[in-house]
Amino acid sequence: MSDTGLVLKDVYRIFPGDVTAVSDVNLEIANGEYVVFLGPSGCGKTTTLRIIAGHDEPSSGTVTIDGELMNGVSPAKRPITTVFQHYALFPHKSVLNNVAFGLKMQGVDKAERETQAKAAIELVGLTKFMDRKPRELSGGQQQRVALARVLVTRPKAILLDEPLGGLDRLLQMKMRVELRALQRELGITFIHVTHNQEEALSMADRIVVMGDAIVQQVGTPEHLARHPRNEFVASFMGDNNVFHGTVSGSNGGNVIIDTDYGKVEVEGSAASGSTASMAIRAAAVKISTDAAPATNGVRVRLDFAEYLGDSVKLHMDLDGKPFIAKVPEDRYAEVRALEGKDVTATWAAEDGHLLEQ
C-alpha cells in the first residue's frame, strides 16, 4: 500500500435496512492526480466521496491520506475540502467572507485572511464581485466562488460533487478547460464525481467507473474507451455495441462467438460452448452498401444520421436493437442519403473487445 496520496482499502458502506451503497472499494489515488468517479445515479459514487470527505463513515474498511488513518476524523480536521453539488455558499455572507471563511475558522487574523481570500478570488477571476452576495452571481460565478473558498485553505485534495451539473452546456465546456488548467497549475489532487461520460473522458487522468455499488473498472480515459472490461462499462461509456452469444470455436488468437446476428470473431480465448459477449466501438464500425460478410458484419437499417461537427453518429436498427456507428464528418451527405435504407456494418476482429462475464 502506498504511503502517499489517498488510499481506500476494503471500503464498504451499508445503510440501515441492508442497503449496500458501496461495496469492496479499493483505490489508490496519487497526490496531484485528477480522478473522476463516473457512474449512473445511485451507483455509490457520491457516498464514496462523502466517505472520503468525512461526511459519512464506512461500515468497514479504511481511508488513509498520506499514510494517516482518516476513519473517525471529522470533516473539519481532514486535509481535504468539498465543492458541493449546489455549491452550498453561505447566502448571508459576501463573496469575500465566503472565501475567507475557512481561514477564519483556522484562526487566521482578519487582515491576513482577507489578503489570502482576495488572492484566491483573483485566481478565479471574480475580483469585481467580491462584495456581492452569492445570489447576485450567475451559476458559473457561484461555482468559482465555491472553488476559491476551498482553494484558500490549501487542502491536499479537493472533492467536487457534480461540479458542472448546474451549468448550461456552453459554460460546462469552458469550465472543463478551466478546472483542468487550475488543477495542473496548483498540483492539488482533484476528485470529481459525475454521471457525464463526456465530462469524465475530457477531464480525468484516471476514471473510476462505478456501478451497482462496486468499482467496475479503473483506467485512463483512452483505456476505458478502448478496453471496457465488462458489459456495464461498455454500455455506460456509450458509443459501444455489445453482442452476446455462445463460443463456437477459435481461429488463431481469436475466439468465434455465435450470436443472434451471425458469427463474430474477436481477440481472446474462451472455452467452447461458454457464453460470451463482446463490444465494438462505434468509431470502429464501417458502413457500406456491400453485402454482409460471414463474420463481423450485420445488416442494419440506418434510421438517423446525427451531425456532431467533427463526426457523424449513425443511429441504426438491428432487428429492433439500437446499433451505432461513427463516420467522419465529410461523409455526412453520403450517409444522410442512406437514411431509411438497409446498410452493412462491418468491423475488424482486432477492433472488437471480449468482455468479462
Next chain:
Amino acid sequence: MSSNDNHHAMDEARAEVASAEALESPEVVKAATVAATTGPRRSPLVTLAWITPGTIWLLLFLIAPLVMILLVSVWNRTPTGFDAFAFSVDSYGRLFQTSVFATTLRDTIFRAILVTLLCVLIGYPIAYYLARCVKAVKFQIALFIVVLAPFWVAYIVRIVAWNPVLGRQGVINYFLVEIVGIVDEPIDALYFSSLAVTIVLIQVYVLFMVTPIFFQLATLDNASIEAARDLGATPAKTFREVVFPLSLPGVLIGCIFVFVLVMGEFTTVRLIGGGTIQSVGTLVYDYYKLPDLPAAAAGATILVAVMTVGVAVLLRFSKIREVV
C-alpha cells in the same frame, strides 16, 4: 505542458467563460423573469378577480375599524357618548392628564420587549431541538404537536390553570412555606403580580416564537452546514456563523408576533394581574366602560401607532430581505 502555457490556457478559458457568462448575468436573468411574469398579458378582469377578496377583507376588517377608531378619538365626549360633529383632540389630553396612561404605556412596551426577548431565549432552543436534533420526521411532527398542545386548550382554562401553581395555595407557596420554610406566610405577590403576568404571557405566546424558528431551521440547507464543517468550523462556530444567521428571519417573524400580541394583551393581564397590573389594553377597556369612547379610541390609536413603530424598527433593524 509548461507552466507558461498553463497560465495562457487559464487566461483564455477565463476570457471565454466571461463572454459565456454575459449571457446568464443576473441582469439578463432578471429581465427574462420580468418578461415571463408580464409575458402573456392577463385580462384586467382576471387581475381584478384575484385582488378583490383580499382588498374587501382589508377594507372591512382592517382599514374601516382603524379609520373608525381614529375618527372616534377626535370626536367630543358627551355624557351619553360622543358628538360626531365636533372635532377636538381633548380625548388625547384627558389620557395624559394624569401620569397613569403614560406609565402604563411605558410598562406595556417594556413588558412586550421583555416577553419577546425571553420568548427568543426559551423558544429558540425548543425550535432548534425539534428541527435539528430530532432526526425522524415522525417524531418531529409528534413533538411539534405536543408543543402546540397548550394552544388547543381554551384561553381561559390555560390562564386559570396557573392558579394552582402561583396562587396563595399553589405549589410554589406550598413549597416555600411548608417544605423550605423560608417564608411564614404564603406570598400573594406570586399570583397578582407583574412576575406572574410575565410568566403566563411567555407560556401563552412562546409558541408564536417556536413555530417560525422551527420552520426556518427545518428548511435550512444541510449543505451549508456540511460546508462549514468541511472548512474547519467547530459545531459551535457552525452555529454562530451559519445556522443562527440563517435562522434570523424566523426569529424576526416570531418577535413581530410576540411583540404585537403582548402589546395588545388584555385578558391575561386582567386575569393574572388581578386588577393590580395594567396594560394599555386594560386601560382602554376601563375608558370604554366609563363610558369615555373618544379616550378609549385615543388610547387604541396610540397603541396601534406604537406597535407599528415597533414592527417598523424590527424590520428595519434586521433587514429581513437581505438575509435570505
